[in-house]
Amino acid sequence: MKDYSLFLVRVALLSFQGTWKYYTWMAILCVFCLVGLRAYSWQFVEGLSTTGLTNQVSWGVYIANFTFLVGVAAAAVMLVIPAYVYKKDHMNKVVIFGELMAISVIVMCLLFVTVDLGRPERFHHMIPPFGILNWPLSILSWDVIVLNGYLLLNMHICGYLLYNQYLGRKPTRMFYIPFIFIAIAWAISIHTVTAFLYVGLAGRPYWNNPIVAPRFLASAFTAGPALLIIAFQIIRKSTSYWIGNEPIFTLRMIMTVSMIINVFLLGCEIFTEFYAATVHVASASYLYFGLEGYHGLVGWIWTAIFLDFLGLGLLMTPLSRDINWLNIACFVSFIGIWIEKGMGLIIPGFVPSPLGQVVEYLPTVSETLICLGIWAFGALLYSWMLKIAIPIMDGSLRRPVPPSTV
Amino acid sequence: MNLETENEVQPRTIRESLKPLTRRTFLKGTAASLVGMSGVVAALEPLLKLERGELTLDSLLQKHYHQLTPEAMERILRDLEKQCQERYGVMPNISDVKPLEGIGFAYALNLTRCVGCRKCAHACMAENNQSRESDIDLDMSYIRVLELDKGSINLETSNQYYDPEVVPRKGKYYMPVQCHQCRESPCTKACPVKATWQEPDGIIVVDYNWCIGCRYCMAACPYDARRFNFEKPKVPQEAINPNQSYLSNRIRPKGVVEKCTFCLHRTREGKYPACLEVCPTGARIFGNLLDPESEINYILKNKRVYILKEDVGTVPRFYYFFDT
Numbered sequence: 001m002k003d004y005s006l007f008l009v010r011v012a013l014l015s016f017q018g019t020w021k022y023y024t025w026m027a028i029l030c031v032f033c034l035v036g037l038r039a040y041s042w043q044f045v046e047g048l049s050t051t052g053l054t055n056q057v058s059w060g061v062y063i064a065n066f067t068f069l070v071g072v073a074a075a076a077v078m079l080v081i082p083a084y085v086y087k088k089d090h091m092n093k094v095v096i097f098g099e100l101m102a103i104s105v106i107v108m109c110l111l112f113v114t115v116d117l118g119r120p121e122r123f124h125h126m127i128p129p130f131g132i133l134n135w136p137l138s139i140l141s142w143d144v145i146v147l148n149g150y151l152l153l154n155m156h157i158c159g160y161l162l163y164n165q166y167l168g169r170k171p172t173r174m175f176y177i178p179f180i181f182i183a184i185a186w187a188i189s190i191h192t193v194t195a196f197l198y199v200g201l202a203g204r205p206y207w208n209n210p211i212v213a214p215r216f217l218a219s220a221f222t223a224g225p226a227l228l229i230i231a232f233q234i235i236r237k238s239t240s241y242w243i244g245n246e247p248i249f250t251l252r253m254i255m256t257v258s259m260i261i262n263v264f265l266l267g268c269e270i271f272t273e274f275y276a277a278t279v280h281v282a283s284a285s286y287l288y289f290g291l292e293g294y295h296g297l298v299g300w301i302w303t304a305i306f307l308d309f310l311g312l313g314l315l316m317t318p319l320s321r322d323i324n325w326l327n328i329a330c331f332v333s334f335i336g337i338w339i340e341k342g343m344g345l346i347i348p349g350f351v352p353s354p355l356g357q358v359v360e361y362l363p364t365v366s367e368t369l370i371c372l373g374i375w376a377f378g379a380l381l382y383s384w385m386l387k388i389a390i391p392i393m394d395g396s397l398r399r400p401v402p403p404s405t406v
Numbered sequence: 407m408n409l410e411t412e413n414e415v416q417p418r419t420i421r422e423s424l425k426p427l428t429r430r431t432f433l434k435g436t437a438a439s440l441v442g443m444s445g446v447v448a449a450l451e452p453l454l455k456l457e458r459g460e461l462t463l464d465s466l467l468q469k470h471y472h473q474l475t476p477e478a479m480e481r482i483l484r485d486l487e488k489q490c491q492e493r494y495g496v497m498p499n500i501s502d503v504k505p506l507e508g509i510g511f512a513y514a515l516n517l518t519r520c521v522g523c524r525k526c527a528h529a530c531m532a533e534n535n536q537s538r539e540s541d542i543d544l545d546m547s548y549i550r551v552l553e554l555d556k557g558s559i560n561l562e563t564s565n566q567y568y569d570p571e572v573v574p575r576k577g578k579y580y581m582p583v584q585c586h587q588c589r590e591s592p593c594t595k596a597c598p599v600k601a602t603w604q605e606p607d608g609i610i611v612v613d614y615n616w617c618i619g620c621r622y623c624m625a626a627c628p629y630d631a632r633r634f635n636f637e638k639p640k641v642p643q644e645a646i647n648p649n650q651s652y653l654s655n656r657i658r659p660k661g662v663v664e665k666c667t668f669c670l671h672r673t674r675e676g677k678y679p680a681c682l683e684v685c686p687t688g689a690r691i692f693g694n695l696l697d698p699e700s701e702i703n704y705i706l707k708n709k710r711v712y713i714l715k716e717d718v719g720t721v722p723r724f725y726y727f728f729d730t
Contacts (some may be wrong), residue, residue, distance in 0.1 A: 006420075010420075010423055013423060013424065014423065016435075017423075017628050030442070030445070032447040034446065034448070035449070035542050037446075037449035037450070037713065038449040038450075038451070038452065039450070040450065041449060041450050041452040041453050042452040044452075044453065044456075045452050045453060045455050045456050046637060047635070047636050047637040047638065047660040047661055047663065048619075048634070048636045048637075049636040052638075053460075053636065055545060055630075055632075055634060056547075056624060056630070057623045058624040058688075059621060059625060059635060085565055093413075098466075113620075116621055117618050117661075118617070118618070118619015118621070118634065118635070118660070118662055118663075119617065119618050119619045119659075119661045119662060120618075120619075121461060121466060122466075122616070122617075122618045122619075123618065125470075125599040125601070125616060125618055126598055126599055126618070131470075132470055132599055132601055133598065133599070134597055134598050134599060137595050138595060138596055138597055138598045138622070139596070140596065140597075140598035140620065140622050141598045144598065181518035183509045197622075198625075201592065201596075201625055201626050202718045202719060202720075203592060203626060203627060203628025203629075203630075203715070203718055204625065204630065205719075213584070217597055234640070240413075240415070241413055266443045277719045279562060281562070282562055284695075333626045352562065352690025353630050354561075354627065354628050354629060354630045354715075355550060355561050355564060355566070355629070356552070356560075356561040356562040356563065356564045357564075357566055357630070361458065382691060387614070391418075392411065394413045394414065394415050395413075395414050395416070395417055396415050396416050396418045397415055397417070397418065397423075398417035398418075400417075400419060400420050400546070
């Protein structure tokens, strides 16, 4: 207990110690968070009329970002599987960074859902015994469980391993290995359940399509590793902790395969929608070509497809063995999938409305600021966790050895 | 978690990590905290505009409709009446009308007769106290009247914003759509907190004091029947219907979903829904499905009945039929 209190004190102190770069970075993120918080306070008072949402398009960028980020969080398994299932040593050294990323991204997901609520102060209605969770009927109730479960699993694994490292003690396998294997299955489940949120709605033909879940996973396993590759390079450049090229190139391989599957599934989807051209094609038509003179998403989706293919091209050719080209591939794939999952999946589900009405959606400034704020908060959380984790990993943050034993 | 040897460094001692607190670091720290605090205050400043009574402990602790004792409900109803008086200047009479035994409501709409006058949509607004920007704003009405081209029933080509001098227009026919009170309702399945459910008489209701405003039910509804209060409802004082009930037409709080309740505060007391009463062509038939002698039963047995989106498997209590 004494050890743990000392640990917490040292963590707290360390959080406020750093170079001017660290201070600047954290200060900028804080400013974005506060701007977002102000926009949210306003939304809280006024209601969701501060957003671009309507009765026809009742979910927008909040849910789009949420959906995308669930995938990024799930993608942490792409480090965990090589590290623990295939016992790749080089992955072992970075796996914790993936798990920490999962934590911060899940927190972002929860924030995105919360800001989307019309009555956020009633969130306890979901938590028995204060409220009633409509489980197992409501897929949203499943999502609440799997997301929070995944957060807890990762917090336990990271917390346990890091604290043992701090103590200089070998972690007991029984206390973390089972959780790691549960977390692998759990990671797949969070994105599958999130896909089922949409797939389960028979009244929305654009979503009511079995390919959505596999495509979710394929795109997640592209976007997640893309972000990790970039994060690893930032870590090795800006801290003393060296990450070699092997994990980066293992991730590149995973990304390449996932992107191929993603683009293949996209092709399957487009074929099914357009070749038979049933009445269900309306949403896809709106997305790719515009409907009844409304073209809001056309520019977005073709940008996404262009970026996806550019990413795919770079990943498949030897060009991306060069780290700079790889970074470009990661960047374009990440943005491409973000658009595809957000603007490309959520919004067209609502256009046209079930009664055939075309209402377009565009996020407002306030909505955008809230999104930026949450992204900044995620970055802040991840940076802070790295700030603590790296000194523990490299041994500079260690339990002081009592003088008597020296 | 094996450490790469190249990453191993000497542990920092406690003394090293506890830098001595100098006057300089103290001042810097104080300044930074002050800036941070004022940032937080500035960020939260809009909360000052929160309306009085918007967030009360009572409302936060209120239980689900099904868990309320009669006394608790009584207290809540009186509170809601007081709130309506304070915010909208009208003292309503809010009750909690319960479903009757042996009744299963159903609605049928005669597509041959409907002329698309939208009187039902306006009557719905007058009865149910929905928010509106102006007299002609029907966005929150529970009824959307579609204008369709004769020759098919293709919703994709429908128009809700038709505005001719006279209806019906040549070559067009009209289809009012409202909540179908589905027996296999995707909306009640979707709700994560059971804030919306099917009552024994078939009516699907929302507990506005329990809804968290996630809008998953809206995404789930194949009939576009649900409406969300994006802001505090705007109802002109003179337009408020003071005869209200807890599960139907009381003025909603902001941030919750609402929907057609077959005017349960009327129909459970033996009256017709407001939309039926106002219909000039007699296109609307409402009644008790469990009564073999009812007109609705006659129609469902003898007319050519059409169920909107039957393929979605919602098994509605709302039917369309053709006369001739």
